[in-house]
Amino acid sequence: MPLPxxxxxxxxxxxxxxxxxxxxxxxxxxxxxxxxxxxxxxxxTALDGLRSVVEDRPDLIVLDLGLPDMDGxxxxxxxxxxxxxxxxxxxxxxxxxxxxxxxDAGADDYVVKPxxxxxxxxxxxxxxxxxxxxxxxxxxxxxxxxxxxxxxxxTLDGAALxxxxxxxxxxxxxxxxxxxxxxxxxxxxxxxRIPYGGTDKTVDVHLSWLRRKxxxxxxxxxxxxxVRGVGVRLTVPPSPAE
Numbered sequence: 001m002p003l004p005x006x007x008x009x010x011x012x013x014x015x016x017x018x019x020x021x022x023x024x025x026x027x028x029x030x031x032x033x034x035x036x037x038x039x040x041x042x043x044x045t046a047l048d049g050l051r052s053v054v055e056d057r058p059d060l061i062v063l064d065l066g067l068p069d070m071d072g073x074x075x076x077x078x079x080x081x082x083x084x085x086x087x088x089x090x091x092x093x094x095x096x097x098x099x100x101x102x103x104d105a106g107a108d109d110y111v112v113k114p115x116x117x118x119x120x121x122x123x124x125x126x127x128x129x130x131x132x133x134x135x136x137x138x139x140x141x142x143x144x145x146x147x148x149x150x151x152x153x154x155t156l157d158g159a160a161l162x163x164x165x166x167x168x169x170x171x172x173x174x175x176x177x178x179x180x181x182x183x184x185x186x187x188x189x190x191x192x193r194i195p196y197g198g199t200d201k202t203v204d205v206h207l208s209w210l211r212r213k214x215x216x217x218x219x220x221x222x223x224x225x226x227v228r229g230v231g232v233r234l235t236v237p238p239s240p241a242e
Contacts, residue, residue, distance in 0.1 A: 014128055017058035018042040019049035021067050032117030046070035053083050060124055065091040073102060080106040086127045100202055103192050106165040110193065140175040143236040145223060147175045156214060167210050174234040183231040207232060
């Protein structure tokens with residue numbers, strides 16, 4: 001299946017695809033989101049959702065995990081193979097491990113049932129604002145590291161970096177604040193969208209993976225400099241003479 005292009009926002013109202021198998025919830029959310037200015041379509045199965053993404057190209061997906069034909073987590077991975085459309089996971093699963101796993105797999109936000117239509121509407125608007133801002137961003141260059149948020153690509157010394165969606169988000173956030181110390185709590189809030197709870201270990205693990213792909217280690221850093229007791233910053237590496 002071809003990859004739907006980015007930048008297909010409706011000129012009048014954002015289109016939202018609701019993938020939810022519970023008929024009463026689906027009907028109620030569809031009505032409430034339409035009342036709040038969204039063009040809403042809905043399906044009850046994962047395969048119908050995948051087909052709709054490819055054919056209709058919605059601006060955003062609200063994805064339930066407990067679908068009858070496929071777990072929503074598996075559908076998310078399939079969606080990320082064919083589309084960059086923003087996805088908000090809406091589920092009764094409230095465990096931190098599930099939340100981190102789905103956000104790492106490419107979800108843009110995670111909301112736990114029960115939630116109000118007003119809360120979901122606010123999250124939809126927030127995600128779409130971030131998407132629009134990302135499309136307007138120009139490429140960021142730090143030393144020989146280049147981060148292109150529009151294409152979601154990063155290169156080092158001209159070679160493409162093989163980054164997961166969360167690794168790219170982490171690198172982009174740090175590159176946009178090059179030279180500034182960023183706390184792990186800020187990264188959890190802004191990159192992982194976990195404002196309450198969460199552990200620094202999540203950030204530490206991803207920083208370790210990112211260091212490896214940048215060709216460095218915590219003991220011999222180049223771009224990622226740890227500021228003990230404070231956080232991390234991305235900087236231009238010192239020249240060999242230094």
